[in-house]
Amino acid sequence: MPALPENRIHNWLDCRAFMAADYYSRSGRRPVIEFVMNPVVRFLVLLRIAEWLLNIGAPFIVRAPLMFWFRRLSMRCGFSISLNVFGPGIALPHYGPLMVHQDACIGRNCQSISAP
Secondary structure, eight states: OOOOGGGSOOSHHHHHHHHHHHHHHHTSOOOHHHHHHOHHHHHHHHHHHHHHHHHHTOOHHHHHHHHHHHHHHHHHHTEEEOTTOBOSOOBOOSOSOEEEOTTOOBOSSOBOOOOO
């Protein structure tokens, strides 16, 4: 079962709201330097933009370069997360192995914490 309709990105304003919630959930601030230096933040931004492009029905030629970058960064960080799984406010404090099934539906303000 894919994400609930209220947890999906329907337009660019939703995409920006989801990204802002992700930034706030992670650190409470939105500096550009964090995007440049932190691969997890880049992954979350690419995840939200890829969800937006998929949900609005953008042509494959538009999505292909972004999906290539998204999959490459996903492998680099160790994440296996499908599109339209998480609601707004996801926080991934570190990179490492994380797998989320494509039929999962995870709501708002989810934080991944590794067990000792």
